[in-house]
Amino acid sequence: MTIGNFETADLRSDTVTRPGPGMRAAMAAAEVGDDLFGEDPTVRALEDRLAGLFGFSGALFTPSGVMANQIALQLLVGPGEELVCDAEAHVLAHEEASPARYGGIQTRTVSAERGVITAELLAGVVRRGNPYTLGTRAVEVEQTHTRAGGTVHPLETLRAVRELTAGAGLAVHMDGARIWNAMAATGTSAREYGETADSLSVCLSKGLGAPVGSVLLLPVEQLSRARKLRHGLGGGMRQSGILAAAGLYALDHHVERIAEDHAHAEMLAAGLTDAGFTVRPPETNIVIVEVARADEVVARAVQEGVLVTAPGPETVRLVTHLDAGQKACRRALDVLAAVMTDVVTGVRNTAPAGHL
Template structure:
């Protein structure tokens, strides 16, 4: 009997449930570029309300949402400050510079999270001889930080610092649903009170097949629509896709606590086997190991799929497509590859031959 594949590469591998497909099939649609798709409007209005923003824009991907947001906040030749491992740097094809002429400056964060004091020390007002900081970009939860959650108190402190400096805040909230699930913080507190723009993803933990939504002030929507069109993101009868997002909000948000429980099963099981597991807060588990690509290949032979975000780090991500039993099987396979006697304790992800290594992570 063939074993079922356990796919822990990313929460992007989820597929629409039968109920979600039915919702998509019966969605009322219109031409979104004419502003006539009622299902898209319903999704945008709902998310704007949840996070306290005046406007929202449905886009094909989180990368597009992030890049539109940065161009709303930062002019060509100006600067955005972010964590050194930020998604907008590591996984977006150099788009701030390529499409926006935006300079990026990085600050190393603890598990990807920045503090108000360290940001206050690096923000530059700008003058005739110095590039000015115009925005700070944060990530909630932090992908390469292992799903680390920004405490809402930290976000409020950063907002106070940036407001006092005339600097805007963008939050890449691709996994903001996981932060909400882990902490119980109301979505509204993660939104407009702490950010000028926010991107939220529908195709990760929520399990929709496509799409993200950019949240911003209502007066910025015309420019945001223009930028979306220029990036090739204008869609027509996209209510079919928006319906999946609405269904996910209704049926998949509350169940996300299961993903965190399953991630804890992975983290605990691997730690008990002697693996060097980093702290786990949400649905992402990072494990240090001497040869990550060898582990990825060995696990794949046993039909357990994981990724390597660094030459000495293995990543596992839980989602609605994997349950407790599948996670336990993954623990057995991975423990045999990385357990006591098979790895070096505490090997930093940046050590060794990082320069020669080819990244395999799906963000």
């Protein structure tokens, strides 16, 4: 898309990427079959590859990350049972109350700093059940944590959570939509992360740049139940190898390059800091900037071909990805620094004395 003479710099989300010619060619050439009958070789290849990579015995291709998470939660937590997660978790904020609606799951939240759930935090929260008390059944962690700004749960933290939960007989589901970013940022391997959870959902359509899909990794004993849940949620797909092929292509071509997205996020954060704004130091590909009248900043930037979001009234969010190269990010920086300075100056000039 172009606005005026400029290519649009779309930093609203890493979900906006479009498949390039190589990925499209791989999709067109995919061998397919009816996956509801378990007969799609390309889906099978994707599932097997990811199961092997993260060290799980089973895997299930789903149309979305939401569906992968909800299947996982329903597998681990029954109706009338309790899930503990961060108050800003994606499964709560952006999944249409599905734990309650479809799983009958009671959620109890903790307010984790930077969205990072620790064993210390959990120790004071998880409950053993008794005839009068609802016990905790599972814990959910998000790697990386989106609403906190792409923050990373360190491996040691996850291991400690795993130890505590295992000791208490609780399961752990990891929403690893952006686990690829955590791997790129820390050098931690897929298998090391995989060892810290009972189930793990990974997205193909965010940093990896595929158009559709997630894969839920789980013990193979749970696979047939997971397939039934997916079907019941309307996620039984037929010749979905055409989509899985995009995921396989992304695993071959788009994993290594994620470090570039992180470098672009660093560059944006440094530039906006230099321009006088408070920026949360990005850990991965998400940059959060504090600025008054965030909605106005978003609206003005769009007119200059720079697309960002305002998750709060005084925060602007930028997400770097495959389709926003260095040139686009540099332009976004110039435009945002100018627009934000202008908006803030306007606020200063119009606010009553003492209000800024």
